[in-house]
Amino acid sequence: MKPFRIRLTIILMTLIGISMIGAGFTMAHLFKESHISALEENMSREIKLLSGTFQFREMNSPDAMTYYTEQARHIAGLTKSRITFITKDGKVIGDSEKDPLLMDNHSKREEEVLAAKEGIGRAIRYSDTLNKTMMYVAGAVDSDQGFHGYIRLSMSLDAVTEGLNRAWMIMAAGLVLLFMAATFVSYRVASGMTSPIEQITRVARRITDLDYDARVPMKRKDEIGQLAKAINAMADSLQNQLKTIRDNEDLLQSVLDNMTGGILMINEEGEIALLNRAAEHMLDVSNNEMAGQSYQELKRHYELTRLVDEGVSRREPIHEERSIYNPTERIVRLDGVPMMQDGSYRGMLFLLQEVTDIRRLEKMRSEFVANVSHELKTPVAAVKGFAETLLGGGVTDEKTARSFLQIIYDENERLNRLIGDILELSKIESKRVQLECSPVHVIDFFDSVLETMSKVAEKKNISLSATVPPELFMEGDEDKLRQIFMNLLSNSINYTQDGGNVKVTVANRMEDDGTEKVIFAVSDTGMGIPRKDLPRIFERFYRVDKARSRSSGGTGLGLSIVKHLVDLHRGNISVESDLGIGSTFTVELPLLQEDEE
Template sequence: MRPFRVRLTFILMSLIGISMIGAGFTMAHLFKDSHISALEENMSREINILEGTFKFQDMNAPDAYSYYTNQSRKIAKLTDSRVTFITKDGRVIGDSEKDPLLMDNHSNREEEIIAAKEGIGRAIRYSDTLEREMLYVAGKVTSEQTYDGYIRLSMGLDDVDEGINRAWMIMAGGLILLFIAATLVSYKVASSMTSPLEQITRVARRITDLDYDARVTMKRKDEIGQLATAINAMADSLQTQLKTIRDNEDLLQSVLDNMTGGILMVNETGQVALLNRAAERMLDVDNNEMSGRSFLELKRHYELTRLVEDGISRKEPIHEERSIYNPGERIIRLDGVPMTQDGSYRGMLFLLQEVTDIRRLEKMRSEFVANVSHELKTPVAAVKGFAETLLGGGVTDEKTARSFLQIIYDENERLNRLIGDILELSKIESKRAHLVCSPIHLSTFFDSVLETMSKVAEKKKISLSAEVPEELFIEGDEDKLRQIFMNLLSNAINYTHDGGNVRVIAVNKQKEDGSESVVFTVRDTGMGIPRKDLPRIFERFYRVDKARSRSSGGTGLGLSIVKHLVELHRGVISVESNLGIGTSFLLELPLLQEDEEY
């Protein structure tokens, strides 16, 4: 226990300090109120003077903004305050500090609302434009038919704050001197009795701050010595227990951090108690920021938040899927269970699992099966129908019979092409297609490709040509490159009118990083592709003109195969088209393939 004099000194020091602080607050408040009142009266008088002397101009005139802005700046220099002209509907037409065209509507400002009712309005608030606290005084002003609105003056409260700060500094200095004097008087009296307790207190605080190695080194046999021994024993026990707790926490944290599914724990008051790393990535939030805050702050994931809220309100297990956008669409499966302890509700535990890829694959598989079934059904039905007609003896004319047999043959060929394309696409998409790269002389390569396509082009009197530098080589899989350009040229010929032309251009390109690539352009003068169809032409079974595609024997898989083969070569493909003018496919392939196993 401290001596009476020490306690009395402490009480007196406290009373003096409280009295000085209270007086300081009172003086500061009175000083600030009186100074602000004086500023308000002065600014009100200045507004009244402006109303009587200022030459107002029509607010709707073309040069109203520049006129009132210039005038506000002149008046601001005379009044040492910010000047703003505001129309009755809150539109700023002149301001001495900022371009009025960039300022928002002021109809909801406190001073304008009061001025509309009482003639003069006042308000104090922080200005985002000037970044300091400002006093605003607005006066309602009407001048014949030219001006109907408000004149607002504003002034910073820096001088008021500076005066208050000086008063606080004087008071703080006096308080410090008083404490120093009182401390010197009481120190010698109290030190002999309080020193051991202070040592124990320091050790206790170190233990509180999780420093469990701290110990009291005091060797006394009185009550203080017994207290020191008890503190040391407590530290030993805490150190042992803490190690066990930390080991368990580390194990649990390791499990949570390495889970592929997200964990969201919400306590009974609706606050976020835990988010593991997977949940942080899914929701794009930070556990440190969200911990202890309401789960409703996940509001940008509205559907997910509403589902969590529904589970918390019903306190029942939930198993649902929702889409979130972060930044693209992601499908999240949410499984929630209520947490209970000793029969009491403690919150909800949610498991978040991203199933976007699974659902996308399911959808792709379903669409693929539907498309394949539809595409297979057409030639099979044709073959069956014409075969039944022939078998039934309904066709006696040999010419008609031969035309039926030719149709059966053509449909069979189409069916074979479709099956072959499906198998090829499946092989590429399953990563079972490998590149067998070798140097390819492009001029010779395109001579061979164009020769293969020449007969088809001659039937439609289409001109085929290639512009390829004689010295240009590229590294790639020749068979797959042939498949790429055969598909593109076949499409170009099929969709080009008789007498048109199809051209292949190859150009060497030097990139900024020093690497080289070859840009190929397959250009035709065909019917073109509508703009709305361009983003989808590389999808499987997508056709711009379904009737024309089927009549030409197309399977709808050619461009999809081309895109996959280009990407297999680490290249990119794009398309440009104008209706009635033609289409250009642009391929950019690296000159050299990277040295790795394909």
């Protein structure tokens, strides 16, 4: 803004200078005119004074020219002006500066002509006689003493010029001082006008550079103050709007980042405009890297890219599922819709939802229904077959009939256990089972459990033992804990050959985070579990040896129930096994259960 301030100062100085020069010329002209007018009046008064006091003589007398010449010179010495006596017909009969005989006729002179008409005449002209610019004032005189003509006074304007020159010098000095003062005032005025504008400009530039906290600190009431107020109001409005936009952007970004589904936005140019966090994770790409790139860059996911290409090409909604591998197989549902604004196509928006778990659960549900149907069908068919045989009267031997009845009874029990386990598992999975925790003396607890299982172990001559710290107490739901270890011990006894061993070992351990855990290990010397079956051992109805499971009366749900009950206690269960050597199920439970908020 400084060049503008300088230009404004120069303009103001120029205007002031022109005004001052114009004023100077006007004053000089007025000075000259007033000085000449004053001089003319003085000369007119002197002529009138002479015409009233001068001793005139007859103009035709022999010594008239000598007399008037001498008197003219005498009066000129007194008035400091040239005196000339002129007759009516223009003849000079006396002059203070020149011999009258050598002077031409003055009847046509301007001042005499005017004096003849108006009594007083004035003229300014260059005098060839004196080689000067002179002012002539002539007055008409009619004297009783015999003089009828004009008295003319003339005076050089050199005095006026000198006065005017002195006035010009004084005026020039004054103008210089005034111009300097005007320059200072102009600069101050320009500064006063431009400084607020410069300040407003700086604030406007800061606002342009997105510094919306910038304000103009100005309290003026004039137009510049109103402009500053408008700038501040605009900054306030922009700041509020920007805050609203940023809040909305943060909210939208938070929504996008926390969506479980992936968002893929393709603009009208076929470029990736947006990938949210879920889509980045799902496709194993980065939004920063892919933004602005063609969607064809997702070529590692060929099937998905083909669907996207189909949606972009057709500009129609699309709903499909495809498998992608990243690094394991994932099933992704792709829902795409065209983005339209004011009737114009703006691109495609795709929602990516991973449905792997849903499809897996659907598959598990189907398998569960099939397994339940199969498990129910076998005992029902057995009961029906043996009952029909008995009802048909085909069995007459009492021993055989009792055997059939025993089979019917056993299958019925098996059905009851299966239905009970299914209902128990259903309650656990639906979160309808609540823990009722209380202090449990672990050694007393296992004494009771082993006593219950001892009769089953004795039938197979299996040694059943437990190693438990005598003073160990823990917090848990005793009924659910009993269900856990009854299932584990029952499996160990069922899958251990006659004469084998089943052992329970209990120990407590301090974790790195300061919490205590109780470690339970149920070991047996049974047939063991193949390594390929270990990952699925806790699935519903999964059996390693299906024939033996059915012969032992197992439902295939026991370990699944155990896994859910351990999870309810915020614990973990794992298994290690070697074929022909035995298996060890390890249960880790917290010493104290945390209250749910």
